[in-house]
Amino acid sequence: MTKSGGSTRTTLVYQALRDDILGGRLIPGERLKFPELAERYGVSVGAAREALTKLTAEGLVTAKAHRGYTVRSLSHRDLAELTQARVEIESLVLWLSVVEGDMRWEADAVAAHHVLERARFRDTDEPNHPTDEWSMAHVAFHHALLAGCRNGRLLSMALALRQEAELYLHWSVSLGDEPHRDIAGEHLALLEAALSHDADRAKDLLRDHIAHTAQLLISCAPDEPNLAVTDGE
Amino acid sequence: MTKSGGSTRTTLVYQALRDDILGGRLIPGERLKFPELAERYGVSVGAAREALTKLTAEGLVTAKAHRGYTVRSLSHRDLAELTQARVEIESLVLWLSVVEGDMRWEADAVAAHHVLERARFRDTDEPNHPTDEWSMAHVAFHHALLAGCRNGRLLSMALALRQEAELYLHWSVSLGDEPHRDIAGEHLALLEAALSHDADRAKDLLRDHIAHTAQLLISCAPDEPNLAVTDGE
DNA sequence: GTCCCTTGAACTTTCGAAACTTGGCCCGAT
DNA sequence: ATCGGGCCAAGTTTCGAAAGTTCAAGGGAC
Numbered sequence: 001m002t003k004s005g006g007s008t009r010t011t012l013v014y015q016a017l018r019d020d021i022l023g024g025r026l027i028p029g030e031r032l033k034f035p036e037l038a039e040r041y042g043v044s045v046g047a048a049r050e051a052l053t054k055l056t057a058e059g060l061v062t063a064k065a066h067r068g069y070t071v072r073s074l075s076h077r078d079l080a081e082l083t084q085a086r087v088e089i090e091s092l093v094l095w096l097s098v099v100e101g102d103m104r105w106e107a108d109a110v111a112a113h114h115v116l117e118r119a120r121f122r123d124t125d126e127p128n129h130p131t132d133e134w135s136m137a138h139v140a141f142h143h144a145l146l147a148g149c150r151n152g153r154l155l156s157m158a159l160a161l162r163q164e165a166e167l168y169l170h171w172s173v174s175l176g177d178e179p180h181r182d183i184a185g186e187h188l189a190l191l192e193a194a195l196s197h198d199a200d201r202a203k204d205l206l207r208d209h210i211a212h213t214a215q216l217l218i219s220c221a222p223d224e225p226n227l228a229v230t231d232g233e
Numbered sequence: 234m235t236k237s238g239g240s241t242r243t244t245l246v247y248q249a250l251r252d253d254i255l256g257g258r259l260i261p262g263e264r265l266k267f268p269e270l271a272e273r274y275g276v277s278v279g280a281a282r283e284a285l286t287k288l289t290a291e292g293l294v295t296a297k298a299h300r301g302y303t304v305r306s307l308s309h310r311d312l313a314e315l316t317q318a319r320v321e322i323e324s325l326v327l328w329l330s331v332v333e334g335d336m337r338w339e340a341d342a343v344a345a346h347h348v349l350e351r352a353r354f355r356d357t358d359e360p361n362h363p364t365d366e367w368s369m370a371h372v373a374f375h376h377a378l379l380a381g382c383r384n385g386r387l388l389s390m391a392l393a394l395r396q397e398a399e400l401y402l403h404w405s406v407s408l409g410d411e412p413h414r415d416i417a418g419e420h421l422a423l424l425e426a427a428l429s430h431d432a433d434r435a436k437d438l439l440r441d442h443i444a445h446t447a448q449l450l451i452s453c454a455p456d457e458p459n460l461a462v463t464d465g466e
Numbered sequence: 467g468t469c470c471c472t473t474g475a476a477c478t479t480t481c482g483a484a485a486c487t488t489g490g491c492c493c494g495a496t
Numbered sequence: 497a498t499c500g501g502g503c504c505a506a507g508t509t510t511c512g513a514a515a516g517t518t519c520a521a522g523g524g525a526c
Protein backbone atom coordinates (compact mmCIF):
# COMPACT_ATOMS: atom_id res chain seq x y z
CA MET A 1 0.00 0.00 0.00
CA THR A 2 2.92 2.28 0.68
CA LYS A 3 0.95 5.16 1.99
CA SER A 4 3.47 7.19 3.86
CA GLY A 5 2.64 8.54 7.27
CA GLY A 6 2.59 12.13 6.17
CA SER A 7 -0.05 14.36 7.66
CA THR A 8 -2.62 15.73 5.28
CA ARG A 9 -6.25 16.63 5.56
CA THR A 10 -7.15 13.60 3.52
CA THR A 11 -5.30 11.30 5.87
CA LEU A 12 -7.22 12.74 8.78
CA VAL A 13 -10.60 12.13 7.24
CA TYR A 14 -9.46 8.73 6.09
CA GLN A 15 -8.57 7.59 9.58
CA ALA A 16 -11.64 9.15 11.15
CA LEU A 17 -13.89 7.46 8.63
CA ARG A 18 -12.13 4.16 9.07
CA ASP A 19 -12.57 4.32 12.80
CA ASP A 20 -16.22 5.29 12.44
CA ILE A 21 -16.91 2.38 10.12
CA LEU A 22 -15.00 -0.19 12.14
CA GLY A 23 -16.38 1.27 15.34
CA GLY A 24 -19.93 0.85 14.15
CA ARG A 25 -20.82 4.52 14.03
CA LEU A 26 -21.60 4.10 10.38
CA ILE A 27 -23.95 1.35 9.34
CA PRO A 28 -23.10 -1.08 6.54
CA GLY A 29 -25.02 -0.15 3.42
CA GLU A 30 -25.35 3.45 4.53
CA ARG A 31 -24.96 6.09 1.89
CA LEU A 32 -22.02 8.41 2.37
CA LYS A 33 -22.94 11.83 1.04
CA PHE A 34 -20.21 14.37 0.50
CA PRO A 35 -21.91 17.39 2.05
CA GLU A 36 -22.59 15.43 5.22
CA LEU A 37 -19.08 14.09 5.48
CA ALA A 38 -17.56 17.47 4.78
CA GLU A 39 -19.43 18.99 7.67
CA ARG A 40 -19.00 16.00 9.98
CA TYR A 41 -15.21 16.12 9.74
CA GLY A 42 -14.79 19.81 9.09
CA VAL A 43 -13.22 19.65 5.66
CA SER A 44 -14.20 20.41 2.11
CA VAL A 45 -15.99 17.95 -0.13
CA GLY A 46 -12.87 17.48 -2.19
CA ALA A 47 -10.90 16.32 0.82
CA ALA A 48 -13.54 13.81 1.79
CA ARG A 49 -13.58 12.51 -1.73
CA GLU A 50 -10.04 11.28 -1.76
CA ALA A 51 -10.40 9.65 1.62
CA LEU A 52 -13.29 7.64 0.22
CA THR A 53 -11.33 6.44 -2.76
CA LYS A 54 -8.65 5.18 -0.41
CA LEU A 55 -11.20 3.33 1.66
CA THR A 56 -12.65 1.90 -1.50
CA ALA A 57 -9.26 0.43 -2.26
CA GLU A 58 -9.28 -1.31 1.10
CA GLY A 59 -12.73 -2.67 0.49
CA LEU A 60 -14.44 -0.90 3.36
CA VAL A 61 -16.64 1.20 1.11
CA THR A 62 -17.96 0.61 -2.38
CA ALA A 63 -18.30 3.15 -5.16
CA LYS A 64 -20.59 3.50 -8.11
CA ALA A 65 -19.96 6.21 -10.65
CA HIS A 66 -22.37 9.12 -10.36
CA ARG A 67 -24.20 7.34 -7.58
CA GLY A 68 -21.96 7.98 -4.66
CA TYR A 69 -20.27 5.89 -2.02
CA THR A 70 -21.72 3.52 0.54
CA VAL A 71 -20.34 1.62 3.49
CA ARG A 72 -19.63 -1.93 2.40
CA SER A 73 -22.75 -3.92 2.99
CA LEU A 74 -22.63 -7.26 4.70
CA SER A 75 -24.09 -10.51 3.52
CA HIS A 76 -23.77 -14.19 4.14
CA ARG A 77 -22.35 -14.83 0.73
CA ASP A 78 -19.75 -12.15 1.19
CA LEU A 79 -18.85 -13.54 4.58
CA ALA A 80 -18.36 -16.96 3.03
CA GLU A 81 -16.06 -15.52 0.39
CA LEU A 82 -14.14 -13.52 2.91
CA THR A 83 -13.74 -16.51 5.17
CA GLN A 84 -12.44 -18.72 2.39
CA ALA A 85 -9.94 -16.06 1.39
CA ARG A 86 -8.80 -15.68 4.98
CA VAL A 87 -8.54 -19.41 5.57
CA GLU A 88 -6.23 -19.72 2.61
CA ILE A 89 -4.20 -16.56 2.72
CA GLU A 90 -3.94 -15.84 6.41
CA SER A 91 -2.92 -19.39 7.21
CA LEU A 92 -0.34 -19.24 4.44
CA VAL A 93 1.09 -16.02 5.83
CA LEU A 94 1.19 -17.51 9.30
CA TRP A 95 3.03 -20.52 7.94
CA LEU A 96 5.61 -18.26 6.36
CA SER A 97 5.77 -16.18 9.49
CA VAL A 98 6.50 -19.18 11.68
CA VAL A 99 9.15 -20.43 9.28
CA GLU A 100 10.85 -17.07 8.82
CA GLY A 101 10.19 -15.44 12.18
CA ASP A 102 13.20 -14.42 14.22
CA MET A 103 13.77 -13.86 17.90
CA ARG A 104 12.29 -10.41 17.84
CA TRP A 105 9.12 -11.79 16.30
CA GLU A 106 8.87 -14.45 19.01
CA ALA A 107 9.25 -11.85 21.70
CA ASP A 108 6.57 -9.64 20.21
CA ALA A 109 4.17 -12.57 19.92
CA VAL A 110 4.70 -13.55 23.53
CA ALA A 111 4.19 -9.97 24.64
CA ALA A 112 1.02 -9.55 22.62
CA HIS A 113 -0.37 -12.80 23.98
CA HIS A 114 0.35 -11.72 27.50
CA VAL A 115 -1.63 -8.53 27.00
CA LEU A 116 -4.47 -10.47 25.40
CA GLU A 117 -4.57 -12.96 28.22
CA ARG A 118 -4.93 -10.26 30.82
CA ALA A 119 -7.57 -8.27 28.96
CA ARG A 120 -11.13 -8.57 30.22
CA PHE A 121 -13.27 -10.26 27.61
CA ARG A 122 -16.75 -9.30 28.71
CA ASP A 123 -17.89 -5.96 29.88
CA THR A 124 -20.47 -5.56 32.59
CA ASP A 125 -22.57 -2.91 30.87
CA GLU A 126 -22.51 -4.52 27.46
CA PRO A 127 -22.33 -8.27 27.89
CA ASN A 128 -22.99 -9.02 24.23
CA HIS A 129 -19.89 -7.43 22.78
CA PRO A 130 -16.28 -7.99 23.75
CA THR A 131 -14.63 -5.02 25.38
CA ASP A 132 -12.65 -2.59 23.29
CA GLU A 133 -9.64 -3.48 25.34
CA TRP A 134 -9.95 -7.14 24.42
CA SER A 135 -10.68 -6.42 20.76
CA MET A 136 -7.59 -4.31 20.40
CA ALA A 137 -5.44 -6.88 22.14
CA HIS A 138 -6.94 -9.57 19.93
CA VAL A 139 -6.08 -7.68 16.78
CA ALA A 140 -2.59 -6.94 18.08
CA PHE A 141 -1.98 -10.59 18.90
CA HIS A 142 -2.93 -11.83 15.47
CA HIS A 143 -0.93 -9.09 13.83
CA ALA A 144 2.08 -10.03 15.92
CA LEU A 145 1.76 -13.64 14.86
CA LEU A 146 1.67 -12.73 11.19
CA ALA A 147 4.36 -10.06 11.37
CA GLY A 148 7.17 -12.57 10.89
CA CYS A 149 6.29 -12.94 7.23
CA ARG A 150 8.98 -11.27 5.15
CA ASN A 151 6.75 -10.86 2.11
CA GLY A 152 5.18 -7.43 2.38
CA ARG A 153 2.59 -8.12 -0.28
CA LEU A 154 1.24 -11.27 1.30
CA LEU A 155 1.35 -9.73 4.74
CA SER A 156 -0.63 -6.65 3.78
CA MET A 157 -3.17 -8.83 2.00
CA ALA A 158 -3.71 -10.88 5.10
CA LEU A 159 -4.01 -7.76 7.23
CA ALA A 160 -6.51 -6.19 4.87
CA LEU A 161 -8.65 -9.31 4.99
CA ARG A 162 -8.54 -9.33 8.77
CA GLN A 163 -9.72 -5.74 8.80
CA GLU A 164 -12.72 -6.60 6.70
CA ALA A 165 -13.51 -9.49 8.98
CA GLU A 166 -13.55 -7.13 11.92
CA LEU A 167 -16.53 -5.39 10.38
CA TYR A 168 -18.46 -8.62 10.55
CA LEU A 169 -17.30 -9.25 14.07
CA HIS A 170 -18.53 -5.88 15.19
CA TRP A 171 -21.93 -6.20 13.61
CA SER A 172 -22.71 -9.66 14.81
CA VAL A 173 -25.04 -9.11 17.71
CA SER A 174 -23.69 -11.57 20.21
CA LEU A 175 -20.87 -13.85 19.47
CA GLY A 176 -18.70 -16.28 21.30
CA ASP A 177 -20.98 -17.26 24.12
CA GLU A 178 -20.87 -20.78 22.83
CA PRO A 179 -20.06 -23.16 25.61
CA HIS A 180 -18.03 -25.34 23.28
CA ARG A 181 -15.64 -22.57 22.42
CA ASP A 182 -12.41 -21.97 24.22
CA ILE A 183 -11.00 -18.90 22.58
CA ALA A 184 -8.23 -18.39 25.07
CA GLY A 185 -7.18 -21.98 24.60
CA GLU A 186 -7.10 -21.61 20.85
CA HIS A 187 -4.92 -18.56 21.14
CA LEU A 188 -2.56 -20.28 23.51
CA ALA A 189 -2.25 -23.29 21.23
CA LEU A 190 -1.56 -20.95 18.35
CA LEU A 191 1.18 -19.22 20.28
CA GLU A 192 2.80 -22.46 21.37
CA ALA A 193 2.81 -23.86 17.85
CA ALA A 194 4.39 -20.64 16.66
CA LEU A 195 7.07 -20.58 19.34
CA SER A 196 8.02 -24.17 18.67
CA HIS A 197 8.23 -23.26 14.99
CA ASP A 198 5.75 -25.92 14.06
CA ALA A 199 4.51 -24.11 10.98
CA ASP A 200 2.19 -26.83 9.76
CA ARG A 201 0.45 -27.10 13.09
CA ALA A 202 0.09 -23.36 13.45
CA LYS A 203 -1.39 -23.19 9.99
CA ASP A 204 -3.97 -25.86 10.74
CA LEU A 205 -4.88 -24.25 14.03
CA LEU A 206 -5.45 -20.90 12.40
CA ARG A 207 -7.58 -22.43 9.66
CA ASP A 208 -9.81 -23.95 12.29
CA HIS A 209 -9.81 -20.73 14.29
CA ILE A 210 -11.00 -18.67 11.34
CA ALA A 211 -13.49 -21.18 10.02
CA HIS A 212 -14.90 -21.74 13.48
CA THR A 213 -15.45 -18.06 14.10
CA ALA A 214 -17.11 -17.57 10.74
CA GLN A 215 -19.44 -20.49 11.26
CA LEU A 216 -20.42 -19.01 14.58
CA LEU A 217 -21.23 -15.70 12.97
CA ILE A 218 -23.40 -17.33 10.37
CA SER A 219 -25.29 -19.47 12.84
CA CYS A 220 -25.71 -16.56 15.23
CA ALA A 221 -27.40 -14.42 12.61
CA PRO A 222 -29.15 -16.81 10.29
CA ASP A 223 -31.33 -14.28 8.56
CA GLU A 224 -30.49 -11.13 10.37
CA PRO A 225 -31.20 -7.67 9.04
CA ASN A 226 -27.75 -6.54 10.11
CA LEU A 227 -26.09 -9.13 7.99
CA ALA A 228 -28.61 -9.05 5.19
CA VAL A 229 -28.75 -5.36 4.46
CA THR A 230 -27.15 -6.18 1.16
CA ASP A 231 -30.21 -5.78 -0.99
CA GLY A 232 -29.51 -2.47 -2.64
CA GLU A 233 -31.31 -3.57 -5.72
CA MET B 234 -13.20 -3.98 -6.45
CA THR B 235 -16.68 -2.99 -7.51
CA LYS B 236 -15.71 -0.08 -9.67
CA SER B 237 -18.74 0.31 -11.85
CA GLY B 238 -18.31 0.95 -15.51
CA GLY B 239 -19.57 4.51 -15.38
CA SER B 240 -17.81 7.02 -17.53
CA THR B 241 -16.10 9.89 -15.78
CA ARG B 242 -13.10 12.03 -16.52
CA THR B 243 -11.22 10.25 -13.79
CA THR B 244 -11.89 6.86 -15.33
CA LEU B 245 -10.51 8.08 -18.64
CA VAL B 246 -7.25 9.27 -17.16
CA TYR B 247 -7.06 6.12 -15.07
CA GLN B 248 -7.23 3.83 -18.06
CA ALA B 249 -4.92 5.96 -20.17
CA LEU B 250 -2.34 6.04 -17.40
CA ARG B 251 -2.65 2.32 -16.83
CA ASP B 252 -2.07 1.63 -20.49
CA ASP B 253 0.88 3.98 -20.59
CA ILE B 254 2.52 2.32 -17.63
CA LEU B 255 1.87 -1.22 -18.76
CA GLY B 256 2.74 -0.28 -22.31
CA GLY B 257 6.11 1.04 -21.25
CA ARG B 258 5.49 4.65 -22.20
CA LEU B 259 6.17 5.59 -18.60
CA ILE B 260 9.36 4.37 -16.99
CA PRO B 261 9.34 2.66 -13.58
CA GLY B 262 10.57 5.05 -10.94
CA GLU B 263 9.53 8.06 -13.01
CA ARG B 264 8.00 10.95 -11.17
CA LEU B 265 4.42 11.70 -12.12
CA LYS B 266 3.88 15.44 -11.83
CA PHE B 267 0.36 16.77 -11.88
CA PRO B 268 0.88 19.68 -14.26
CA GLU B 269 2.42 17.35 -16.83
CA LEU B 270 -0.28 14.74 -16.51
CA ALA B 271 -3.00 17.35 -16.67
CA GLU B 272 -1.69 18.59 -19.97
CA ARG B 273 -0.81 15.15 -21.34
CA TYR B 274 -4.36 13.88 -20.94
CA GLY B 275 -6.18 17.17 -21.30
CA VAL B 276 -7.80 17.35 -17.87
CA SER B 277 -7.37 19.37 -14.73
CA VAL B 278 -4.92 18.49 -12.00
CA GLY B 279 -7.76 17.44 -9.73
CA ALA B 280 -8.95 14.85 -12.17
CA ALA B 281 -5.51 13.34 -12.56
CA ARG B 282 -5.16 13.19 -8.82
CA GLU B 283 -7.95 10.73 -8.26
CA ALA B 284 -6.78 8.50 -11.08
CA LEU B 285 -3.43 8.23 -9.36
CA THR B 286 -4.95 7.23 -6.05
CA LYS B 287 -6.78 4.44 -7.82
CA LEU B 288 -3.59 3.24 -9.44
CA THR B 289 -1.89 3.40 -6.08
CA ALA B 290 -4.46 1.01 -4.77
CA GLU B 291 -3.59 -1.43 -7.52
CA GLY B 292 0.07 -1.11 -6.75
CA LEU B 293 1.14 0.31 -10.10
CA VAL B 294 2.20 3.63 -8.62
CA THR B 295 3.45 4.58 -5.17
CA ALA B 296 2.62 7.69 -3.21
CA LYS B 297 4.42 9.71 -0.59
CA ALA B 298 2.64 12.52 1.16
CA HIS B 299 3.73 15.94 -0.10
CA ARG B 300 6.27 14.31 -2.34
CA GLY B 301 4.15 13.22 -5.23
CA TYR B 302 3.55 10.01 -7.09
CA THR B 303 5.96 7.81 -8.99
CA VAL B 304 5.58 4.79 -11.23
CA ARG B 305 6.27 1.70 -9.17
CA SER B 306 9.96 1.00 -9.39
CA LEU B 307 11.19 -2.48 -10.12
CA SER B 308 13.76 -4.45 -8.19
CA HIS B 309 14.90 -8.00 -7.75
CA ARG B 310 13.65 -8.16 -4.23
CA ASP B 311 10.23 -6.94 -5.26
CA LEU B 312 10.15 -9.43 -8.09
CA ALA B 313 10.93 -12.21 -5.65
CA GLU B 314 8.09 -11.11 -3.38
CA LEU B 315 5.71 -10.78 -6.24
CA THR B 316 6.62 -14.19 -7.58
CA GLN B 317 6.13 -15.87 -4.24
CA ALA B 318 2.73 -14.25 -3.87
CA ARG B 319 1.73 -15.32 -7.35
CA VAL B 320 2.98 -18.86 -6.90
CA GLU B 321 0.81 -19.23 -3.84
CA ILE B 322 -2.29 -17.26 -4.69
CA GLU B 323 -2.58 -17.72 -8.42
CA SER B 324 -2.11 -21.46 -8.16
CA LEU B 325 -4.71 -21.58 -5.41
CA VAL B 326 -7.18 -19.67 -7.54
CA LEU B 327 -6.50 -21.96 -10.46
CA TRP B 328 -7.10 -24.95 -8.24
CA LEU B 329 -10.45 -23.53 -7.20
CA SER B 330 -11.23 -22.60 -10.76
CA VAL B 331 -10.62 -26.11 -12.00
CA VAL B 332 -12.71 -27.58 -9.22
CA GLU B 333 -15.60 -25.17 -9.60
CA GLY B 334 -15.42 -24.38 -13.31
CA ASP B 335 -18.45 -25.20 -15.40
CA MET B 336 -18.99 -25.92 -19.06
CA ARG B 337 -18.94 -22.28 -20.01
CA TRP B 338 -15.60 -21.88 -18.33
CA GLU B 339 -14.17 -24.84 -20.20
CA ALA B 340 -15.37 -23.44 -23.49
CA ASP B 341 -13.83 -20.05 -22.81
CA ALA B 342 -10.52 -21.63 -21.86
CA VAL B 343 -10.41 -23.69 -25.03
CA ALA B 344 -11.26 -20.63 -27.10
CA ALA B 345 -8.62 -18.49 -25.43
CA HIS B 346 -6.01 -21.19 -25.93
CA HIS B 347 -6.86 -21.47 -29.57
CA VAL B 348 -6.28 -17.77 -30.05
CA LEU B 349 -3.02 -17.93 -28.15
CA GLU B 350 -1.79 -20.87 -30.19
CA ARG B 351 -2.33 -19.07 -33.46
CA ALA B 352 -0.79 -15.78 -32.34
CA ARG B 353 2.69 -15.04 -33.64
CA PHE B 354 5.16 -14.98 -30.77
CA ARG B 355 8.11 -13.12 -32.28
CA ASP B 356 7.96 -10.07 -34.39
CA THR B 357 10.36 -9.49 -37.21
CA ASP B 358 11.19 -5.89 -36.39
CA GLU B 359 11.53 -6.38 -32.67
CA PRO B 360 12.82 -9.88 -32.01
CA ASN B 361 13.47 -9.27 -28.33
CA HIS B 362 9.91 -8.65 -27.22
CA PRO B 363 6.84 -10.77 -27.83
CA THR B 364 4.28 -9.22 -30.12
CA ASP B 365 1.40 -7.27 -28.66
CA GLU B 366 -0.92 -9.77 -30.25
CA TRP B 367 0.70 -12.64 -28.39
CA SER B 368 0.86 -10.71 -25.11
CA MET B 369 -2.82 -9.95 -25.18
CA ALA B 370 -3.70 -13.52 -26.06
CA HIS B 371 -1.43 -14.71 -23.27
CA VAL B 372 -3.15 -12.52 -20.72
CA ALA B 373 -6.57 -13.56 -21.99
CA PHE B 374 -5.68 -17.24 -21.74
CA HIS B 375 -4.53 -17.05 -18.17
CA HIS B 376 -7.54 -14.94 -17.23
CA ALA B 377 -9.82 -17.50 -18.81
CA LEU B 378 -8.19 -20.28 -16.83
CA LEU B 379 -8.67 -18.44 -13.55
CA ALA B 380 -12.17 -17.18 -14.31
CA GLY B 381 -13.82 -20.33 -13.01
CA CYS B 382 -13.10 -19.32 -9.43
CA ARG B 383 -16.31 -18.33 -7.74
CA ASN B 384 -14.60 -16.28 -5.04
CA GLY B 385 -14.46 -12.72 -6.33
CA ARG B 386 -11.98 -11.61 -3.71
CA LEU B 387 -9.42 -14.28 -4.46
CA LEU B 388 -9.92 -13.92 -8.17
CA SER B 389 -9.33 -10.18 -8.21
CA MET B 390 -6.26 -10.62 -6.04
CA ALA B 391 -4.79 -13.08 -8.49
CA LEU B 392 -5.60 -10.80 -11.39
CA ALA B 393 -4.03 -7.80 -9.71
CA LEU B 394 -0.85 -9.75 -9.08
CA ARG B 395 -0.74 -10.86 -12.70
CA GLN B 396 -1.03 -7.24 -13.78
CA GLU B 397 1.93 -6.26 -11.69
CA ALA B 398 3.91 -9.13 -13.13
CA GLU B 399 3.21 -7.85 -16.61
CA LEU B 400 5.20 -4.74 -15.74
CA TYR B 401 8.24 -6.89 -15.14
CA LEU B 402 7.63 -8.85 -18.30
CA HIS B 403 7.54 -5.70 -20.35
CA TRP B 404 10.69 -4.21 -18.89
CA SER B 405 12.84 -7.29 -19.07
CA VAL B 406 15.15 -6.66 -21.97
CA SER B 407 14.94 -9.98 -23.73
CA LEU B 408 13.12 -12.91 -22.36
CA GLY B 409 12.19 -16.34 -23.38
CA ASP B 410 14.88 -17.12 -25.88
CA GLU B 411 15.97 -19.97 -23.68
CA PRO B 412 16.27 -23.15 -25.67
CA HIS B 413 15.06 -25.25 -22.76
CA ARG B 414 11.75 -23.48 -22.56
CA ASP B 415 8.66 -24.70 -24.31
CA ILE B 416 6.06 -22.09 -23.48
CA ALA B 417 3.46 -23.39 -25.88
CA GLY B 418 3.85 -26.83 -24.41
CA GLU B 419 3.40 -25.53 -20.88
CA HIS B 420 0.22 -23.75 -21.88
CA LEU B 421 -1.14 -26.82 -23.58
CA ALA B 422 -0.40 -28.98 -20.55
CA LEU B 423 -2.11 -26.39 -18.37
CA LEU B 424 -5.18 -26.43 -20.54
CA GLU B 425 -5.34 -30.22 -20.63
CA ALA B 426 -5.04 -30.50 -16.88
CA ALA B 427 -7.81 -27.94 -16.53
CA LEU B 428 -10.14 -29.65 -18.97
CA SER B 429 -9.69 -33.01 -17.31
CA HIS B 430 -10.43 -31.30 -13.99
CA ASP B 431 -7.17 -32.42 -12.51
CA ALA B 432 -6.91 -29.52 -10.10
CA ASP B 433 -3.78 -30.69 -8.32
CA ARG B 434 -1.89 -31.19 -11.52
CA ALA B 435 -2.99 -27.82 -12.92
CA LYS B 436 -1.87 -26.16 -9.72
CA ASP B 437 1.58 -27.72 -9.86
CA LEU B 438 1.97 -26.85 -13.51
CA LEU B 439 1.12 -23.23 -12.86
CA ARG B 440 3.51 -23.01 -9.96
CA ASP B 441 6.31 -24.20 -12.20
CA HIS B 442 5.18 -21.91 -14.98
CA ILE B 443 5.31 -18.83 -12.78
CA ALA B 444 8.49 -19.72 -10.95
CA HIS B 445 10.21 -20.60 -14.19
CA THR B 446 9.32 -17.31 -15.83
CA ALA B 447 10.47 -15.34 -12.81
CA GLN B 448 13.78 -17.15 -12.66
CA LEU B 449 14.30 -16.36 -16.30
CA LEU B 450 13.67 -12.68 -15.66
CA ILE B 451 16.14 -12.57 -12.84
CA SER B 452 18.86 -14.36 -14.76
CA CYS B 453 18.27 -12.22 -17.83
CA ALA B 454 18.90 -9.03 -15.91
CA PRO B 455 21.47 -9.94 -13.28
CA ASP B 456 22.36 -6.48 -12.13
CA GLU B 457 19.80 -3.92 -11.23
CA PRO B 458 20.13 -1.13 -13.78
CA ASN B 459 17.64 -2.80 -16.08
CA LEU B 460 15.18 -3.59 -13.37
CA ALA B 461 15.84 -0.71 -11.03
CA VAL B 462 15.51 2.34 -13.16
CA THR B 463 16.09 4.88 -10.44
CA ASP B 464 16.37 7.61 -13.00
CA GLY B 465 15.71 10.70 -10.94
CA GLU B 466 15.10 12.92 -13.95
C1' DG C 467 36.92 25.68 3.07
C1' DT C 468 32.97 23.96 5.48
C1' DC C 469 28.67 24.28 7.66
C1' DC C 470 24.25 26.37 8.65
C1' DC C 471 20.73 29.54 7.78
C1' DT C 472 18.05 32.08 4.59
C1' DT C 473 15.74 32.48 0.36
C1' DG C 474 13.42 30.96 -3.79
C1' DA C 475 10.99 28.01 -6.95
C1' DA C 476 8.34 24.01 -7.97
C1' DC C 477 5.02 21.12 -6.63
C1' DT C 478 1.38 19.18 -3.86
C1' DT C 479 -2.67 19.92 -1.32
C1' DT C 480 -6.92 22.27 -0.28
C1' DC C 481 -10.97 24.72 -1.21
C1' DG C 482 -15.52 26.43 -2.94
C1' DA C 483 -18.23 27.29 -6.85
C1' DA C 484 -19.86 25.99 -11.48
C1' DA C 485 -21.31 22.28 -14.71
C1' DC C 486 -23.07 18.01 -15.41
C1' DT C 487 -25.51 13.63 -14.40
C1' DT C 488 -28.92 10.85 -12.18
C1' DG C 489 -33.36 9.48 -10.41
C1' DG C 490 -37.93 10.75 -9.28
C1' DC C 491 -42.19 13.42 -10.02
C1' DC C 492 -45.77 15.53 -12.57
C1' DC C 493 -48.41 16.07 -16.56
C1' DG C 494 -50.48 14.87 -20.82
C1' DA C 495 -51.66 11.38 -24.22
C1' DT C 496 -53.37 6.91 -25.42
C1' DA D 497 -56.02 3.67 -15.63
C1' DT D 498 -51.53 3.06 -17.65
C1' DC D 499 -47.70 4.36 -20.13
C1' DG D 500 -44.39 7.62 -22.09
C1' DG D 501 -41.93 11.91 -22.11
C1' DG D 502 -40.22 15.88 -20.22
C1' DC D 503 -39.12 18.89 -16.03
C1' DC D 504 -37.05 19.49 -11.10
C1' DA D 505 -34.16 18.76 -7.27
C1' DA D 506 -30.35 16.45 -5.15
C1' DG D 507 -25.85 15.03 -5.52
C1' DT D 508 -21.62 14.02 -7.88
C1' DT D 509 -17.95 15.50 -10.66
C1' DT D 510 -14.84 18.91 -12.45
C1' DC D 511 -12.14 22.89 -12.46
C1' DG D 512 -8.72 26.65 -11.47
C1' DA D 513 -6.72 29.44 -8.08
C1' DA D 514 -4.92 30.15 -3.37
C1' DA D 515 -2.38 28.23 0.48
C1' DG D 516 1.02 25.21 2.37
C1' DT D 517 5.04 22.18 2.04
C1' DT D 518 9.36 20.30 0.35
C1' DC D 519 13.68 20.43 -1.88
C1' DA D 520 17.72 22.85 -3.51
C1' DA D 521 20.68 26.50 -4.19
C1' DG D 522 23.03 30.76 -2.66
C1' DG D 523 25.08 33.65 0.86
C1' DG D 524 27.08 34.60 5.27
C1' DA D 525 29.52 33.23 9.56
C1' DC D 526 32.95 30.51 11.73
